[in-house]
Amino acid sequence: MTCRPSFPSCLKGTGGTPIVRLFASALAAGALLTTTACSDGDGGGGGDSGASDVAASSAAEKSPTASPRAARQTPTPTASGRLTAAGAQAALVTEADLEDDWTQVRDAAAWSDTLLIGTVDVADFLTAKADAADCQKLLDALYDDDLLGEPSGASALRGFQQDDSRLLHQVAAYDRAALDASLAWLKSLPVKCDQFTATNAAGEQRTVQVTETSVPQTGDARQGLHVTVQGTAAGAPATLTLDVAAVRVGSDALTVTTGGLDGDEDDSFERAVTRGTQRLTDVLAGRTPTANPAAFD
Template structure:
């Protein structure tokens, strides 16, 4: 099977500079409700607290990533997540499937390409960070990034339309092999300002053996920043892990936006 040229490997933001933690002043009215642990009552003098909450920094994006300790199960953090590409997602959408709405074929093609390229919400306009975890044959890719607000709104509208536009279609690989793709809406915790969950299944062959790739896809907007989660594999998708990543990841991003240091900084990934 012909593979696409590899993408440039993304470099995660450097580790946060150490900074002294100051106790929250009384003028905060003692209101630190929302996500996070007791550590979220502290204000950091690191770059996280020195930037406007509306401007996600490289250090902030790195700090907002979920950690191995955040996820349930036996997920192990990996160092090569930026190079993950599943060949089952490579294919040309069969426009003949869209007899009365051929423009929908372009949206379905965009979905396959975005899942393969890990840019579900488009290219970030600012800082971004990425990490990945593996449990058996399943992989969980987690990203945090800053986007242009109007572009982000358009991306969420597009995602919401996909269960109707791309409920089932056929994609053809470079060897003329046929793959059946199904897209359904998936529930997500009510986190952030907007959210959209999908489950994408791709039925085809791998090495001449029938196989099915199942992916949970989740996106959550928090202001002009967003998190995205892609979780699954040939053995299915663990939706509980997707929900956990969404809940704890949104809380971490909100902490960063408010100038707080999330508890449990991500481990180093070269």
């Protein structure tokens, strides 16, 4: 698949298999990840700091940093309702939005996980061969951090790490018809791809299961997936667990992916979706989003 213009070019693995940036967790030995995420230099809070890992589709202006009073009075650069690079950046959640012990990292765009590299076994689909293509598309889209397809305008992403779990938040502008089609496609996957196998270049098999997961009632439309991948990593059995949500707000959308080898991050997943949707809504209305930890009390 083709990488989004806002990201570095795709890496290639053995046999031409695309190895793309995917959010996931590393084993303690570090063998699972191809790229190690570094913590922010300032060591915490302020996900809008100069050390932001945001990858935007064009050079992004910095959103204003001010007191809460000034922030309420200062409009974002997206007051027209059209998502700009600066607006996409401002719509991303921060450490304060997430609470817990999440730490923003610099290079979330380079995250990757070998458990998600493989070719779908078409033999699993005895009566619906076309479904195999959808399941391969799902894996490829996860590789590319591209579940909703190519953005039509501004895009940005930000990643966080907590122990061996990770959280990736993306915001982008899309063509409305294509966005609706992508959400409908996601909705079909728990039926088409409920369970299948994928094999990597070394002949190692992974068992993949896809089910629907609940998403907070936010935005104009939404869809959630729960994906598990069972295989081996560093010679030991391993299970990668991911929760993915896509939420449409007008013609723009956000995606949130959480999980890792430690299992689910349900609370943080819901917080990121709820706060991410509110931040995007604020940006499109010309308001400057602020963190709201009190919403989780």
